[in-house]
Amino acid sequence: MFTGLSAFPLTPMNEDGIDEAGFITLVERLAAAGVDSIGALGSTGSYAYLSRAERARVAQLAVAHAGQTPVMVGIGSLRTRDVLNLTEDAQKAGVSGVLLAPVSYQKLSADEVFGLFETVSRNLSVPLCVYDNPGTTHFEFTDELHGRIAQLPNVASIKIPGVPADPAAAKARVDRLRALIPEHVTIGVSGDAFGATGLNAGCDAWYSVIGGLFPKTTLAITRAAQAGNAAEATRLSERLKPLWTLFAQYGGSLRVVAAAAELEGLVKHPCLPLPLKAANDLARRQIVDLIKELELS
């Protein structure tokens, strides 16, 4: 399940609770589009902002509405105790895989992070994707640590935070990591601006935020790269450059994708948990124009 396009939907929510109808709409849309897997409760799914009960409910809804599409859910939490509880809930919900980031408040050491993955991987009955996202976890994996964790039971994929923009450098980066991990462990790229370059460089999967909202466009890029048509994948991704620029302007993809989902009428407004706020009115006008111009919806 950790190959091709893995699409990460929002979990739309407000101060009163989860917009379940909105979430179901997003999940059904992804299944219908034919994405290869759904990554619910990723960073885009705001897993860190939800209670244990809410996360169990979202995992259940995702599985119930994804049809035959495999669902992976995020089980990250500050405390190993809580990660183990979330693992149990996710497995009970019938997920096909889990995604674990070393979330931190106190800065973690490599030894502490290895200990976390060791404990969790021992308690799993589904495959695990290692979630390397220093932008939110503030933990920097070394390739050596990735290599050690990838040997643990049930570890099946590594979600890396982008690749160098230069194709040769990107390939060298993926090859370097590949040499340190078992053959059955896949590598997936994230950071949507790096999707095409990552796939062209030999990543097995694209863990995509924009894929969680606009699967059509993202699938076209993925299928081109998978068919060995690197030039076409790059061309399709370059077309989306104004979107990558907006992401950079608004502190990452989340606030822009949240505004886009609201503007498309797929979820209620507001859809992010306070103190987070979706992109402002100025950005919204740009987003409306871009969705039309790039034929995203």
Place this chain on the structure above:
Amino acid sequence: MFTGLSAFPLTPMNEDGIDEAGFITLVERLAAAGVDSIGALGSTGSYAYLSRAERARVAQLAVAHAGQTPVMVGIGSLRTRDVLNLTEDAQKAGVSGVLLAPVSYQKLSADEVFGLFETVSRNLSVPLCVYDNPGTTHFEFTDELHGRIAQLPNVASIKIPGVPADPAAAKARVDRLRALIPEHVTIGVSGDAFGATGLNAGCDAWYSVIGGLFPKTTLAITRAAQAGNAAEATRLSERLKPLWTLFAQYGGSLRVVAAAAELEGLVKHPCLPLPLKAANDLARRQIVDLIKELELS
């Protein structure tokens, strides 16, 4: 209550729960030593790793065992909804003040952080201390933002993350912030290595980790600085330099202070929530020696 020595005790815990006896020992020790206030559930108190129910319980225990010493508790959480719930619990427990850090998973904007403090300050019946700790929250306050937040109702203090090592530069830094905030809002220094320099530079309070375990030594530094004896405060702090070096070696104060509390027999081992681990055996030998040599206990 936001002046003098504010001592931040550990919340000793393991995978089964909170070591309540250990926590009570630490709190009673601080009250007996005559610290000016107790900062329970700070970063040292691992607030971010506990459930709402556990945090309510710790707040109740702190108030019950602090005698006449005012207690402040941390109410930080990723989500505004949860911060408001924690505020209510803290106030019900009878705390004298609350401490709020803009905890983040998604990087926060200045506008989002202001919105958080605006909402919380409106819902308070006790004074609030703004907790500026970029090392754990990954949010960098500007002095301008501090100035705006300090105007909000119930804001009574700002806990800043250290000061420059040079006394003149430290004074300039404190003066610059002071000029932007109302007169009734105090400034407290944190980062124990900066305690004496911060107090000498005009900070009203020292929010201290080491003060939460070894109040005697920390009070001596505080009282010297308060009496205008900057040289003596500096001398006493310089004596503790080997401790500041250990903090730096072990990724901050927490893992060292946790090991020290275990070694002193004040709390059960282990006392930190996994994946966090207290300092290792090598550090423990150094800590035992330092406690003796510096007459800390």
